[in-house]
Amino acid sequence: MFTTGQWSFAAFFIIIFVTAMIYVYRKDLKLHKKYYKGNYKVLLVFLGFIALLFFIKIYLKE
Template identity: 50%
Template sequence: MFTQGQMIFAGIFAVVFIIVMIVSYRRDIKIHRKQYKGSLWILVGFLLFIAFLLVVKNLSKG
């Protein structure tokens, strides 16, 4: 399905992409802490809302 060259390219691309993303994130970590303060609570609220919807769905199946 894929040639050996395509598989090698995909592997190298994935490794380099992940390394670049890690380096970029580490450079911007101070900015992220300042700008996204409190965003964890938004995520928690969203997950609780999804859980609530699933509970209501399962209770109303009966």
């Protein structure tokens, strides 16, 4: 299905991409702490809303 070259490229790309993402995140860590305080609350509300939709779907299905 995939050649050895394609697998090598995919592995190389993933390693370089993850390394770059870690580097950029660490570089901007001070800005993240300053401007994105409390963003976990938005994530929790969003996940709660999705869970509510699933519960409504299961409840109405019965």
